[in-house]
Amino acid sequence: MDPVLTMALYWFLFGFLMGGRGSVENYTGFLAAGVFTFALIRQSVTAGSRSISGNEGLVRSIHFPRAVLPIAVVMKQLRVFYYALPIMIVILLITGEPITWQWLLAPVALLLIVMFSMGMALVMARIVATVQDISEILPYxxxxxxxxxGVMIPIADRLDRLGVPPWATFIIEVNPGTVFLNCMRDALMDSYFSPGGWINWALAVGWALVMLPFGLWFFWRAEDQYGRG
Structure with a gap:
């Protein structure tokens, strides 16, 4: 229920009070796709970061590939996402989004998101295993x-209106969070066309193919240190 409550809060704050509903044609669908998708990334990284430090007894007593722990956590969060997915789909349909061939791209976007989230979880698991206090500020x-x-509003458009330098807008547009949200929205929303179009898909593939191998390598480099703290 966390994504549903978060969406309701964001809709009231950003859609109603701050007038965000006028920024896109189907703001409720835009918000649903953003909140539910980013919740998968956020919860995977948060829970994955504690997968080593929170299982020190297991790590110390049994010899096994430690990478199994953060990867298993991400797979658990994926199952949680599957339970919430029907709610997101119902919201999209109720708000007028038709089922189109582009919906076939949603599983592709989800696969790339899971690959990226695994890489991030592996990186943060090693960092938090070394400096556990980081887990306290990571959610923030x-x-x-x-x-x-851009979970709540099309952030790039808003930055342009505020006169933010183009280089800063570019950084935000190519950051993996923005890229993955754009891909999922482009797949599921006929009423929304994200900035960049198919470039987002190329970036999403790049982020996934870079982050997962890097996360595995970074995590493996400290394999013999886990559980010694």
Whole structure:
């Protein structure tokens, strides 16, 4: 229920009070796709970051590939996403989004998101296993990342109106959070066309193919150190 409550809060704050409903044709659908999708990334990274530090007894007593723990956490969050997925689809249909061939791209976007989230979870699992206090501030950093990725509003358009330098807008547009949200919205929303179009898909593939191998390598480099703290 967390994505549903988060969506309701964001709709009231950003859609009603701040007038965000006028920024896109189907704001409720836009918000649903953003909140539910980013919740998968956020919860995967948050839970994955504690997968080593929260299982020190298991890590110390049994010899096994430690990468199994953060990867298993991400797969668990994927199952949670599957339970919430029908709610997101119902919201999209109720708000007028038709089922089109582009919906076939949603599983592709989801696969890329899971690959990226696994890489991030592996990186953060090693960092938090070394400096556990980081786990206390990580949820706030991820929330800020969500704001800057356009979970609630099309952030790039808003920055243009505020006169933000083009280089800053570019950084926000190519950051993985923005890219993955754009891909999922483009797949599921006939009423929304994200900036960049198919470039987002190329970037999404790039982020996934870079982050997962890097996460595995970065995590494996400290394989013999886990559980010694």
């Amino acid at each position: 950093l991820l929330r800020i990342w969500g704001y800057m990725s």
